[in-house]
Amino acid sequence: MFGLGGKNKDFKATVKNTGQTFDVKGGINLLQAAKNAGIDWPCDCKVGSCGTCRAKLITGKVKALTDFAYTLDGDMLKNNYILACQSRLKTDVEIEVDFNQTAINPDYK
DSSP, X not given: OTTTTOOOOOEXXXXXXXXXXXXXXXXXXXXXXXHHTTOOOOOSOSSXXXXXXXXXXXXXXXXXXXXXXXXXXXXXXXXXEEEGGGEEESSOEEEEOOTTOOOSOTTOO
16 A cells, blocks of 8 residues: 555666666665675765765666755756765666765865
C-alpha cells in the first residue's frame, strides 16, 4: 500500500572522465555506491555540508536527499552539479568528477 513496501531499483553510474562504471544498489547514495565499488571518490563529511563529493550530472536523474543549495552556489546548480553523498539514483547516470577537488565551504573542518 502507498508504495512503502516496494523494492528499491538498482542502477548504473558511469564516471565519464575516467570511464569507470559501477552498480548503485537501490536505497544507497551515489557516494556510498562508489566507495563500495572501490572508487576513491573525494569526500570529507558524508552529510552534504562540505561539498567535496560534488559531481556534475551529465545524464540521468537523481533524488536529492537534502537541498543542494545549502552547499552548492547558483552557478553550480545551473550547471547540474550534485552532492554524491546526498543523491539517490532515479535512473542510470553519467557524471563527471574532479578527483582532486576539496571542500567548497572554507569554514568546514
